[in-house]
Amino acid sequence: MDNNSYDYAMERRLRKLSPELHGRFTESVFGLQHILNNYLLIFPTFTDHTALHSMNVIDFCNRIIGPQLEKLNADEIYSLLMGCYFHDTGMGVSKKDYEEFSKKIDFGNYFETHSREHVSDVIRDFHNEFSGLFIEKYADLFDIPSEEHLRAIIQISRGHRKTILTDEDEYPIALPVEGGNTICFPYLSALIRLADEIDVAAGRNLSFLYDLDSLTNEKDIIEFGKHEAIKDVEALEDRFVLMIDTKDDFVLGNIKKMAKKMQKTVNECRSAVIGRTPYTITQKSIELRNINED
Amino acid sequence: MKINTFKENDKLIISVEERIDSVTAPDFEKAIKNEIEGAAQLVFDFKKLDYISSAGLRILLGTQKYMAKRGKMKIINVNETVNEIFEVTGFSYILDIELI
Numbered sequence: 419m420d421n422n423s424y425d426y427a428m429e430r431r432l433r434k435l436s437p438e439l440h441g442r443f444t445e446s447v448f449g450l451q452h453i454l455n456n457y458l459l460i461f462p463t464f465t466d467h468t469a470l471h472s473m474n475v476i477d478f479c480n481r482i483i484g485p486q487l488e489k490l491n492a493d494e495i496y497s498l499l500m501g502c503y504f505h506d507t508g509m510g511v512s513k514k515d516y517e518e519f520s521k522k523i524d525f526g527n528y529f530e531t532h533s534r535e536h537v538s539d540v541i542r543d544f545h546n547e548f549s550g551l552f553i554e555k556y557a558d559l560f561d562i563p564s565e566e567h568l569r570a571i572i573q574i575s576r577g578h579r580k581t582i583l584t585d586e587d588e589y590p591i592a593l594p595v596e597g598g599n600t601i602c603f604p605y606l607s608a609l610i611r612l613a614d615e616i617d618v619a620a621g622r623n624l625s626f627l628y629d630l631d632s633l634t635n636e637k638d639i640i641e642f643g644k645h646e647a648i649k650d651v652e653a654l655e656d657r658f659v660l661m662i663d664t665k666d667d668f669v670l671g672n673i674k675k676m677a678k679k680m681q682k683t684v685n686e687c688r689s690a691v692i693g694r695t696p697y698t699i700t701q702k703s704i705e706l707r708n709i710n711e712d
Numbered sequence: 713m714k715i716n717t718f719k720e721n722d723k724l725i726i727s728v729e730e731r732i733d734s735v736t737a738p739d740f741e742k743a744i745k746n747e748i749e750g751a752a753q754l755v756f757d758f759k760k761l762d763y764i765s766s767a768g769l770r771i772l773l774g775t776q777k778y779m780a781k782r783g784k785m786k787i788i789n790v791n792e793t794v795n796e797i798f799e800v801t802g803f804s805y806i807l808d809i810e811l812i
Contacts, residue, residue, distance in 0.1 A: 426797060429800040430800055440800075444801070444802030446802070448802065455777070473773070474770070477767075621767065626745045626748060
């Protein structure tokens with residue numbers, strides 16, 4: 419099967435299995451792509467977190483799932499697609515929602531080392547939790563068919579930043595939904611987590627939407643510098659390949675650090691999926707390929 | 713992929729042929745970036761476009777975001793294959809599309 423065969427694989431399979439759920443999904447895309455723009459109000463210089471990123475996450479999910487798509491049912495595909503669009507909605511919460519949601523989030527001892535004044539830092543560090551609460555509050559706008567689907571979308575969106583997907587209460591292997599299907603939370607959560615982590619190529623930030631020359635914050639410059647040097651990310655059957663084009667040792671060092679973090683995520687996701695579910699993640703490693711050396 | 717651009721005052725027409733996929737998408741993005749400044753009406757003519765991958769779809773959505781602040785964007789002469797992609801992804805609700 420050539421790589422293009424996985425283009426839009428989930429979307430097409432969902433339409434075939436359940437035109438009704440597919441319709442609910444496509445109608446949600448319109449509203450979600452507007453909502454996702456809100457993050458720019460809080461993080462104007464951040465790498466892209468709009469629907470453009472969601473589309474990449476879906477595309478990577480399609481490639482990571484590969485032939486295993488045959489085993490996913492309509493309720494799982496619907497929940498995953500919705501999760502792909504919803505997972506970063508917490509990055510753009512309004513001031514009012516921030517205050518409301520903050521009362522419900524367990525921040526642990528976070529504020530012992532972080533200031534409550536730095537709201538954008540709090541949102542960034544807990545955006546998966548804000549996303550979960552956002553979905554819960556605004557679910558009615560998106561015509562989500564049942565409480566079970568809602569729970570699945572919330573959990574897999576929260577799970578895109580969770581390292582522990584082994585809690586059966588929070589991430590059940592087979593939550594029953596009306597009609598007889600079940601939803602496998604840990605697999606769907608691991609897919610989004612991994613797909614989100616590997617969306618690091620330059621194409622993430624479209625050149626005519628982002629003015630890199632205007633960046634002044636050192637952290638943003640480093641982040642965009644890494645993205646600019648990574649020309650493509652390929653999801654091959656057994657590994658992810660980052661195609662790099664840079665001779666800058668500083669940028670290369672940062673990319674190597676990032677690749678280490680990615681490898682950790684790959685290992686954690688594989689462990690959760692292989693250990694708990696009937697599925698697998700075939701990609702085992704992260705490979706850096708400097709295209710200057712070819 | 714072949715791209716032809718035509719500019720008249722503030723109207724820009726970009727005709728794309730063959731495929732927009734992960735290999736050709738960077739050239740598609742570059743062509744838009746080079747021509748888009750000053751355009752208030754942007755028309756993509758997809759009469760001879762055979763296929764558009766997710767990478768191409770992202771560029772269309774990004775261009776729509778750009779144009780939303782500056783004018784209008786429309787996609788004309790969309791064939792069945794490409795329209796099926798717009799429909800399966802939910803983009804038929806987002807983009808202004810005119811079928812062939």
